[in-house]
Amino acid sequence: MAAAFGTVFMPEMAITWFDGSNWSVPEMVSSNSITLHPGAHVLHYSSTCFEGLKAFRHEDGSVNIFRMDRNIARLSQSSRLLGLPALDEATVAQMIKDTVARFADEVPAPPGSLYIRPTHFGTEPAIGKAAVPSVTSCFFVLVSPVGDYFAGGDKALRLLLEDQGMRCAPHMGMIKSGGNYASALQPIMRARETVQADQVLFCPGGDVQETGAANFLLIDGNEIITKALDQSFLHGVTRDSILTLARDMGMQVSERELTVDELLERAAKPGCEAALSGTAAVLTPVGTLIYQGKEHAVGQGGVGETTRKLRQALNAIQWGQADDTHGWLTRI
Template identity: 35%
Template structure:
C-alpha cells in the first residue's frame, strides 16, 4: 500500500462541534474515521477514511469471545499559530506493533499508520479544540473479526482510528489526586499481557477501580501479582516517586506498560541532571520513606493526563499525605515542559513533535 491509496468518503451530515472549554474526556467523536482490513494471505488492504458510523460484525466474530484486540492512545495539539502538533506518534505505532505481536495480531506498516493518522487529523482539523489544556485524542484499535468459535488467532482483522476532542482526564487537572493501593485484586503478572495495550487488562481492573471510586479515590495503584508488594503502575498511568532527591519509577518487567510519556519523563529528568532510576520499588520502601520524611513527591505520567501529581496514597488503612497534598516542584516542571513542547510554546530539544505536513 502506498500513501496515495487511502480513499476518502466525506460525510453528508456534519455534527455540531462542542464548546472547547466545556469538554470532558472521551464522550464526543468527530465526523470521520479511518479503517483498514486484514485477511490472511492478502495482508492489510483497502485503507479508507469514511464517515463515523457503527460497524457491523458477525456475532461469532472472535473479538467478542476471545478478546483478541489492542489499542493505542495519542493526541493532536493546536498551537498558538494555528498549527497542529503530534507528540511522538512513532512511539505509539511501535508500541501498537509490540501489542499486536503479543496478541498474535499481524503487525502493520508504521509509515502507513502515521500517514493515516496525519491524513485523518488533517481532514478533521476543525475538531482540534483551542481552549487551554484541551486536545484531539486519537484512538487506533484492532479487533479480530473472523466468525469462528475456536481458541486460535483470527484470520481476519479490522484496524480503526477514531478521534475525540477532549478536556482534562482528571477533573483535578494538575491538582493532586488521591489514589488507593490495591492489595486484593491483580491486574497482570510477568509473562501475561500486562505489557500489551489490550482490552482484557483494563476489564480486569474495573472491579478494583469501582471499589476505590466509591471511597473518593481517582485511581488504583497496582502491585505485583505474586508478592503484592512491589509497585507496578496506576490504572491509566505509569508512576514515579521522588525520594531523597532521586526520582524512582518501577522498572519494566513484562507486566508494566511501556508508556510514551514515561519515556519522555525519563529523558527530561536526565536532561535536567535530576537523579532518576528505574528499579523494583516496594510499598514497604515507600512507607519507610514517608515515615522518614524523605518521600517528597509522587506523580503519574500518561498520554491522557500528561502529569498527574499524587497528593495522597491510601494503603493498609493509612493515609499517606505526600508534599502536604500539594503539587511538587518536579511534577509542575515536567507538566509545564511537556505541555509547552506539545503546544509549541517551548523548545523541543528531542525532536519529539511531528506536524501534519512532516
C-alpha cells in the first residue's frame, strides 16, 4: 500500500536561522534536526507560515519547479503580516533550488511530483509576548516525493455549506498560516461525521468564500465565477493559474461576490460544474452541495468536462507536455 500523500520526507533539508540581526548561512541538515526551546514563540502564539509548491520531472529528465516566484512572494507577505523577520527572497529561492537539486533523482515521473514545503516560524523563547512578534526565527525547506492525488480515481466531492461560521479571522485569510487550518478543523470533522461531507465551504453571511484548504470555483457554461481577492481568504497560486488558462481558452472569468442562493440556483443547471483548486489536487471536482439539511447536485453530480479539461491543461504545462507560455517553470 502506498504511503499517504505528504508522509514520506527526504532525509535532509535546507535551513537558516535569524538571530535578531542576521540570517545564518543556509545549510543542509538532517530533516529531524530542529531543536526548539519550549518557550518558543511559535509554540504559544502560532507565529508560523508556510508554502506548498511542486517540482516535476519532464520526459527529457529535467526537473522543473512550478511558479516558485509566486509562492515565495506569498510567503514573504505572510511573514510580514505575522510580524516575522523579513525573508531575503533570493536566498529563499536558492534554498528551494538547492534542496530540489539535491534530491532530483527522487522526483517521481508524472503524475507524481516532489512536494516542497518552505516554512518560517518564530523561535524567540518568550511566553510573555502574546501581543509582540518574535524577533528571532527559523526558515527551512522540506521536500516530500508524492504520487498522484487522484490515485483512487476522480471522485466528485461533497461540500457542506457553512453560512454561520468562517474559516478564520477575516484579516488573517490571506496569510498561509497553520492557525487558519486549525480553526477550520472542528467544522470539517463535524461535517464528515454528521453528513459525510468531504469538506466545508465557508460562506459567512451567505458569502461564498473557500473551503478549509482550497479555493472554490463555479463553472457555468463558458463562465468561471469565484470570489474576488480580498484579505479574508487565501490567494491561491493554483487558482490564479487555472483562471489564467481559462482566459487563454476564451472563457469568461468573473471574480466577484457569489451568494449561497446564486450558487444553489446555478448549480441546479444540468451543465453546471464546481471545483476546488489547490497545489495537491490541482482541480478537484465537486458533485454535491449540502445546505440546511438538503443535498443539491452540481449539474449531473459527477466530474465535469470543463473541470477535467482545465486540470489537464495545467498538468500538461507542469509535466512539460505543453508550452510554458507564461514562464511558470524554473528549470533545475
